[in-house]
Amino acid sequence: MRDFVYFEPKTISEAASLLARYKDEAKVIAGGTDLLVDMKHDRLQPKYLINIKAIPGLDYINFDSEGLRIGALATIRALEKSAELQQKYPIISQTAHHFGSIAIRNVATIGGNLCHAVPSADTAPGLIGLSASARIMGNDGDRVVPLDYFFTGSGKTVLKTGELLVEIQVPPMPANTRGVYLKYAIRSKSDLPVVGVAVVATMEPKQGLCRDIKIALGNVAPTPIRACFAEEVIRGQQVTPALIEKCAQAAADEAHPRPGSIRASPEYKKAMVKVFTRKALEEVLA
Numbered sequence: 001m002r003d004f005v006y007f008e009p010k011t012i013s014e015a016a017s018l019l020a021r022y023k024d025e026a027k028v029i030a031g032g033t034d035l036l037v038d039m040k041h042d043r044l045q046p047k048y049l050i051n052i053k054a055i056p057g058l059d060y061i062n063f064d065s066e067g068l069r070i071g072a073l074a075t076i077r078a079l080e081k082s083a084e085l086q087q088k089y090p091i092i093s094q095t096a097h098h099f100g101s102i103a104i105r106n107v108a109t110i111g112g113n114l115c116h117a118v119p120s121a122d123t124a125p126g127l128i129g130l131s132a133s134a135r136i137m138g139n140d141g142d143r144v145v146p147l148d149y150f151f152t153g154s155g156k157t158v159l160k161t162g163e164l165l166v167e168i169q170v171p172p173m174p175a176n177t178r179g180v181y182l183k184y185a186i187r188s189k190s191d192l193p194v195v196g197v198a199v200v201a202t203m204e205p206k207q208g209l210c211r212d213i214k215i216a217l218g219n220v221a222p223t224p225i226r227a228c229f230a231e232e233v234i235r236g237q238q239v240t241p242a243l244i245e246k247c248a249q250a251a252a253d254e255a256h257p258r259p260g261s262i263r264a265s266p267e268y269k270k271a272m273v274k275v276f277t278r279k280a281l282e283e284v285l286a
């Protein structure tokens with residue numbers, strides 16, 4: 001690992017100023033579970049490391065009438081253990097429960113998971129399914145970007161030089177809404193997913209009708225993606241096994257995994273998208 005100059009800013013604006021000053025030569029570090037691996041393997045050699053973990057009050061999980069707000073420094077373990085989150089947004093705590101090992105979850109942050117922006121990031125599909133947004137701050141002020149538009153490529157986000165992700169905002173879940181994130185991993189659920197499927201659906205319970213649905217897929221494209229055509233198959237319809245099958249096939253058709261992945265061939269990933277979308281739909285629409 002190369003030498004670097006280390007900073008521990010105490011405010012967001014101090015961190016943003018450092019990022020603006022050192023530009024591409026600087027990197028933010030939060031839990032370090034992605035960044036330090038990249039540095040150790042010489043994939044990244046930042047000259048300046050800006051540790052944001054010392055910024056107080058950025059690790060909250062707050063609930064109000066607007067929904068849920070999660071500070072970028074909230075750890076995956078905190079998301080897993082929050083009783084209120086388990087009750088109000090179980091898809092988030094369940095996702096956290098199957099994320100790496102406890103040692104990793106104790107230090108890995110939600111902000112780091114989203115900003116590292118690998119297509120396999122486990123927190124992304126569920127949050128996209130929940131219509132979450134990212135609050136971004138920099139020297140020029142702050143802006144809120146729907147997570148659907150946050151990822152711009154593998155390892156790339158809308159963050160500009162000098163900007164930080166500070167908060168994830170999640171609207172309230174409408175009545176009769178359920179969500180699930182299923183990940184298919186080779187050895188255990190704690191590994192990075194071969195594919196990940198999140199389904200968040202709102203039902204009209206008496207009529208068995210699916211009022212609204214979002215389906216998000218992980219690790220089948222350069223970024224996490226919505227399966228919008230698959231959603232259209234089932235939105236506003238009476239749910240039947242045949243429709244679930246059609247929807248799962250449509251999700252598989254929307255996946256476009258790159259060839260040459262070390263985990264699985266594109267054909268296998270598409271087949272797994274179909275299997276796991278069907279499972280997720282059956283769980284959520286039951």
Ligand SMILES: Cc1cc2nc3c(=O)[nH]c(=O)nc-3n(C[C@H](O)[C@H](O)[C@H](O)COP(=O)(O)OP(=O)(O)OC[C@H]3O[C@@H](n4cnc5c(N)ncnc54)[C@H](O)[C@@H]3O)c2cc1C
Pocket residue numbers: 027028029030031032033034035036037052072073076098099100101104107108109110111112113114115116120121122123159163164165166190191192193
């Ligand atoms: C053994 C192991 C198992 C893992 N298992 C999983 C798994 O099951 N699922 C999964 O999805 N991931 C997994 N990961 C990957 C990693 O743990 C997560 O992506 C983690 O959430 C990253 O968070 P961090 O705080 O450690 O980020 P860091 O490593 O500190 O940062 C990651 C990137 O995000 C940037 N960054 C961090 N915070 C911000 C911010 N607030 N604003 C702007 N930029 C920021 C950094 O500059 C860096 O580029 C695993 C990693 C390891 C080593």
